[in-house]
Amino acid sequence: MKRTIEELEDIASQVRRDIVRMVHGCQSGHPGGSLGCADFMTALYFEVMNHNPDFKMEGKGEDLFFLSNGHISPVFYSVLARSGYFDVAELATFRKLNSRVQGHPTTHEGLPGIRIASGSLGQGLSVAIGAALAKKLNKDLSHVFVLLGDGELQEGQNWEAIMFAPFNKVDNLIASVDYNGQQIDGPTEKVLSLESLQAKFEAFGWHVITSNGNDMADIVRNLEYAKSLLGKGKPVLNLMSTIMGNGVDFMMGSHKWHGVAPNDEQLALAIAQLKTTHKDY
């Protein structure tokens, strides 16, 4: 282990500060899901994945990550910047004109660390499967990670991909679901219930594990366990319970902070709850 759990939690706290400041800075963006995934994304980029911030699109010999629910771009941008893909000062340009840090991630503006555009939902798992198949053809033993939103699983393309991956033994792939139970219009259960995701994925042939996406030790342990399950004929699904807005008390657990920016007062309240150890941009 390169870092202690406490060190990872410190980084996640800094990432959360970045998230609320980025969304506040342009008065636009999606803080809720970003905060909920801050622990997971920190664990991936600072502990679990073997990756190179000296970015090369092809990523040969590296673990690759794809963000399917692109609206939680602030957390993605923050971990990329904090792990050295680009200068953290560039986070200040989030959602502003002439920026590489677009509202939703894109390769189009050439931001290091991004390998596919996402935002229109439901496409990321297919892309991750393609990247995983390419690794197999290239005899590249590194892994592919993808993060999906739970609401996003209402998109039918996911189920095409969920069917494809086990049938074709795509066993170098770990998909994680940000299972916070919230979407723009309300709780997922009320908008269109997903019922048992575990039963559904298992029925399609996935190896399913569950984890607490806001417990750093649990995330790291489960992702390492997920890696140990690879190479055995099945893709792995990490069904990761999270709390939307986690880390900022007044944003927690409500879909109302899915896509709303904090005002000046709310920013100060949020920042007061999040310690900084790596300096704000």
Next chain:
Amino acid sequence: MRKKFPYTEKKDTRSGFGAGLLEAGKNNPEVVALCADLVGSLKMDAFIKEFPERFFQIGIAEANMIGIAAGLSISGKVPFTGTFANFSTGRVYDQIRQSVAYSDKNVKICASHAGLTLGEDGATHQILEDIGLMKMLPGMTVINTCDYNQTKAATIAIAEHHGPVYLRFGRPVIPVFTDPDQKFEIGKAWMVDEGTDVTIVATGHMVWKAIEAGEQLEALGISAEIINIHTIKPLDEEAILTSIKKTGCVVTCEEHNKFGGLGESVARLLSTELPSPQEFVAVNDSFGESGTPDQLMTKYGLDTVNIVEAAQKVIARKK
């Protein structure tokens, strides 16, 4: 004297795709192929036999196919996706837009059974809007080939071109009249025959109809210049403008809706560079229907006679 294009055989354009795909696979080990349950229709069998590990049967799941192709391309593969034109474009427009075009991915979207000449299956399986859909995507190259040999050459050429490509071809068996050893140059029009009275700009299966129309026009004392625009985007503007400067008018011919197709691309060019009389031989904002390919081409106004009439009409409009 008009050039003669004698042919000894008829073949389907999609078989040219199959032959080209095999060749591209031999030329470049990074070439991979994906299909959505239409291997026979796309003539992919030879590629699959030669390179089984480089072929992915996706099943009836076109959106997943486009995403997987985009993912394969990230690590340097050159994916060719294959299904009918309708399911290659309209069905997966958002997937192509976000995961392929906006993401600058080197994916080759290859589409058979484009246009009316799919025939008896009817409008659900035909598509007359695909050129428009694909040409509106920034960075997308759009190619519509005219016969077996040109389709084969284009398939080989797009494997060597870096960037997203839409390659469109039809179903019917038609005369093979282009050179078997041709070098296909993306974006470079092919001057089929020179003339002085009217320019006929044709794409896809309509090139052969244009050649037949050229002969009939000659019998009427009209000299037609015929240009094969196999690449609709990027458009060979120089070839088109040079010809129309000489002839003073143009007929565009395509097996596509007149909205959004080659004709509109030519009209856009002329409106700023060289305002000139133009007539459109294209489907007049309509869906297709069931029928034999020949019946449909007649009913929807895509026959040789329609090109001849359009040429006479556009010449009369010259000042």
